[in-house]
Amino acid sequence: MEFKDTREVRIRNPYDVIVAGGGIAGIASAVSAARRGAKTLLLEKQVNLGGLATVGLISWYEPLCDGEGKQMVYGIGEELVRLSVRYGFENLPAAWGGRGENHHRNGRFSTLYSPNAFSLALDEYVRENGSDLLFDVLAVYPVMEGKKCLGVMTETASGREFFPAGAVVDATGEASVLHRAGMPTEEGENFLTYAMQGFGREDLLSHDPARDMLDLRRTYSLGSDLRGEGHPAEVRTFRGISSDEENRYLYEGKRRAMELLRSKDKSAFEISSLPTMPQYRKIRRLLGKVTFTGEEEGVFSPESVGRLGDFRQAGRHFELPYGTLFHPEYPNIAAAGRVISAGGDGWELARVIPVCALSGEAAGAAAALAVKRGEALSELPVKLLQETLQNAGVRLHIED
Numbered sequence: 001m002e003f004k005d006t007r008e009v010r011i012r013n014p015y016d017v018i019v020a021g022g023g024i025a026g027i028a029s030a031v032s033a034a035r036r037g038a039k040t041l042l043l044e045k046q047v048n049l050g051g052l053a054t055v056g057l058i059s060w061y062e063p064l065c066d067g068e069g070k071q072m073v074y075g076i077g078e079e080l081v082r083l084s085v086r087y088g089f090e091n092l093p094a095a096w097g098g099r100g101e102n103h104h105r106n107g108r109f110s111t112l113y114s115p116n117a118f119s120l121a122l123d124e125y126v127r128e129n130g131s132d133l134l135f136d137v138l139a140v141y142p143v144m145e146g147k148k149c150l151g152v153m154t155e156t157a158s159g160r161e162f163f164p165a166g167a168v169v170d171a172t173g174e175a176s177v178l179h180r181a182g183m184p185t186e187e188g189e190n191f192l193t194y195a196m197q198g199f200g201r202e203d204l205l206s207h208d209p210a211r212d213m214l215d216l217r218r219t220y221s222l223g224s225d226l227r228g229e230g231h232p233a234e235v236r237t238f239r240g241i242s243s244d245e246e247n248r249y250l251y252e253g254k255r256r257a258m259e260l261l262r263s264k265d266k267s268a269f270e271i272s273s274l275p276t277m278p279q280y281r282k283i284r285r286l287l288g289k290v291t292f293t294g295e296e297e298g299v300f301s302p303e304s305v306g307r308l309g310d311f312r313q314a315g316r317h318f319e320l321p322y323g324t325l326f327h328p329e330y331p332n333i334a335a336a337g338r339v340i341s342a343g344g345d346g347w348e349l350a351r352v353i354p355v356c357a358l359s360g361e362a363a364g365a366a367a368a369l370a371v372k373r374g375e376a377l378s379e380l381p382v383k384l385l386q387e388t389l390q391n392a393g394v395r396l397h398i399e400d
C-alpha cells in the first residue's frame with residue numbers, strides 16, 4: 001500500500017533544552033537545565049510524572065549511601081529521596097536526617113515511598129524549579145540536520161507538533177530519541193516482572209492503627225526477581241523495543257494478574273494500582289563516547305560527573321564519566337537515566353533511581369551549558385561542567 005502523510009505540523013515556540021521523558025532522569029535533567037538558566041521543556045507521554053519509579057510502581061528508592069555510612073549520591077538524587085517521603089507515611093532513617101519511625105528494611109539511605117504521593121510532588125517540584133512541563137505528548141522523532149538535532153516532532157491531543165530545541169535530552173527509558181536520531185545503541189533483555197499493588201481484608205483486620213499503613217499497600221509481584229528467579233520457563237525473555245514484544249509482555253503479565261485475582265475471595269481483595277508502563281529493567285541504551293562497565297570499582301575518573309555505590313553490595317564505589325552521556329559525533333543529544341552508555345554490570349548499577357537522578361542532573365547541566373556557549377556536548381569543557389555540578393552539591397569523586 002502506498003501512503004503519504006500530509007498532516008499539518010504545528011510549530012511551537014523554541015526551547016534551549018527539551019527533555020523527552022518525565023521519569024526520574026528526565027525530571028532531574030529538566031530541573032538541572034532550568035536551574036542553569038536554560039529555557040527548558042519536559043515532555044511526558046503519560047499524564048503523571050515519575051516513570052517506572054511511580055507509575056511503574058517500583059516504590060523503593062535504592063540507597064544513596066555505600067552501606068558503610070558514606071553518602072555517595074548528592075544533589076538532585078538527594079532532593080528527590082527526601083521528596084519521595086514528604087507526603088507518604090514513610091520516613092528516612094534518623095542517621096540520614098529522617099524521623100526514623102516507619103523506616104522499612106535496612107539502615108541504608110534508601111526508602112519505600114508512596115508512588116502516587118511522590119508523583120504529585122514531582123509535578124510541583126518540576127514547575128517550582130522553572131521547567132515547563134507538558135503531559136500527554138509523545139516525542140515521536142528527533143528532526144535531524146545531519147547529526148544535529150533541530151528539535152522534537154511530537155503527537156499530542158492537538159495533532160502533530162514540532163518543538164524546536166537547542167539541545168535534546170533522551171530520558172525516555174528506551175532510548176527512542178537516540179535510536180531514531182541514528183545514534184548507536186544496544187538492546188537489553190528482560191525477564192517477566194509484573195508487579196501491582198493492593199490489599200486484602202485480612203490486612204485491614206490485622207492492621208494496628210498505631211503502626212504505619214504499609215500493610216495496606218502490598219506489592220504483588222508476579223514473574224521473576226532481579227536475577228530472573230521465577231521467570232516462567234515457557235515464556236521467552238522480552239526486548240522492549242517493538243509493539244509486538246510489548247503486547248506479548250502485557251499479555252503474559254496481565255494473564256498472571258487475572259489468575260491471582262481469580263484465586264482471591266472477591267469480597268475481600270482490592271487491587272489499588274496497576275502499573276501503567278511495562279516493568280522492563282533494560283530496554284535500549286546509548287553506545288556513547290565512554291561505556292561504564294561496572295569494572296571501574298575504586299577507579300578515579302578525571303571526567304566524573306558524580307559518584308555512586310552498588311545497591312546490591314556494601315562498600316563498593318564508582319565514578320560516572322561524562323562520556324557516558326553523549327556520542328562525540330552528535331553535538332546536541334544527551335542521554336539520561338537508564339539509557340546512558342552503561343553496559344554489562346555497569347547497566348545494573350546505573351539504572352537504579354538514585355543513579356538515574358545523578359546522570360539526569362549531569363545531562364541537564366551539560367545540555368544547558370552547551371547551548372548557552374554554542375558548543376557541542378563533546379566540546380564542553382568538562383571542568384566547567386564539574387564545577388557547575390559541585391556548586392550544586394554533587395560529589396564527583398570517591399575521595400571528595
Ligand SMILES: Cc1cc2nc3c(=O)[nH]c(=O)nc-3n(C[C@H](O)[C@H](O)[C@H](O)COP(=O)(O)OP(=O)(O)OC[C@H]3O[C@@H](n4cnc5c(N)ncnc54)[C@H](O)[C@@H]3O)c2cc1C
Pocket residue numbers: 020021022023024025026043044045046049050051052053058059060061062137138139140171172173174176193277278279280281336337338339351352353354356
Ligand atoms: C521490575 C523493576 C524493579 C526495579 N526496582 C527498583 C528498586 O527497587 N529501586 C530502584 O531504585 N530502582 C529500581 N528499578 C529501576 C528504576 O526504577 C528505573 O530504572 C528508573 O526509575 C528509570 O528511570 P528513567 O527516568 O531512566 O526511565 P523511566 O522511569 O522509564 O522514565 C521514562 C519516562 O519517559 C516517558 N516516555 C517514554 N517514551 C517517551 C516518548 N517517546 N515521549 C514522551 N515520553 C516518553 C515514559 O512514560 C516515562 O515516564 C526497577 C526497575 C524494574 C523494571
